Amino acid sequence: MLKYYGSSVLVVVWVGGSGAMEIREPLRTTQLDPKFKFEVAQMPGGESIKYCFQCGKCTATCPIRRFEPAYKPTHIVRATLLGLRETVLTSNIIWLCASCYSCTERCPQGVRLTDVMRAIRNLAVKEGHVHPFYRMQGSAIATLGRIFKEDEFINEMRAGMGLLPIPSVNREEISTILRDIEVNKILTIEKEGE
């Protein structure tokens, strides 16, 4: 529910949920970052966020929402369009999207919400807010080229079943192509520092 109190104060009341990204205080327009939506829209896959007309079909169709009432994709989009930059980027709830593409399939406005969620997550990562699970996976891939290490254990198990060893990854090639991307520097540096 959105109420409008004059030109400088917005009151956003998000009913329900278990606290994540819930705002019950009046919002001052001065707290909002009007450029945030453009920032998201400029990320690859983020373009379509501007078509959203808040019908709520994404939330209705979302398998995560069905089992976790605090997760409401429609509200994440609304908060982004409003310009609640910090709230969105630091929220844990953006990491719940299962990337199942149910919302993208059904959005009447053609918002590719799964890709928009990815754009929002990518922005959050740039700001240093990475969910620990994704940080772990990300640094494994950046250093090993895969999420697991090919070791004798795996190859022995495979040999026991009559399968050939798993092909080795050329790790040097992986680090060469990922080296110049800022985000991966963050990931690998923190990995080395651990």
Added chain:
Amino acid sequence: MKYAFFHGCVIPQKENAYELSARRVAEKFGIQLIDLEGANCCGFFLEAVDHLSATLLAARNLSLAEENGYDIVTLCPACFGHLTKVRGGLLNDHELRNTVNKALRKINREIENPPQVKHFTKVLLEDVGLEKIKSTVKNPLKQLRVAPHYGCHIVKPSDEIQFDNPEDPKMLDALVEVTGAKCLYYMEEKLCCGAPVMGVDEKLSLKIVREKLKSIKRVKADAIVTVCPFCHLHFDLNQLTIQEEYSEEYQIPVLHYTQLLGLAQGFAPDDLGIYENRVPVDPILSALQQ
């Protein structure tokens, strides 16, 4: 028929039985699966962190296969989906292609004509065909009632994947029926299994797969059939966790589609890695012997 076989991450780590059974089935049709040497993670797991990195990893795999001259075949729908999407991007977006090739040139690679990417079920349906599959079925599995689980990435996003209709998918039904087994409809057929959020919120993830299991138990299925190694892991391994945590009993065996087809083709359970499955498959095996 020769293909570059793309392992992905989940299969070598946890679901080798899927690869084993797929190789057995492929041999029946004269399909050669040649390991894609040097391949890395498809890139899907990096999507949430950085889209460009995820794209570059996929592009490197595509360039390896282009060099070999074979189309890519994978058993993992997430790899299939991600590689397909990146391939589409490279074909349609010149700017992206330039960015990618600029990075690939650093390792002396380049993409000119990215190879096709196929999921193994797509090969079975489109390159082998139901008729030919049917002709290899020695022991029709008439006694079996099977609940199919499609999963998400094999059909969605449909505009980029273009394989079956996500609102009413039928391809796995057809593949199951060709083995002689009865394909069941159940309430939660199209629900995601919940596996992708396992690392972020384990409880939530288990709640979702439990809902699916309840729905499958209600139709008294003898087995669940999956085409995704990650879905399989969630249904199979985590079924045991759910039974313990909620004090409920399911004991529904979970088969990779290639194991089901392999049984119908007369392979021994050992040839298909069936004893690697966590929920015991014995009830099915003994039913089939009667």
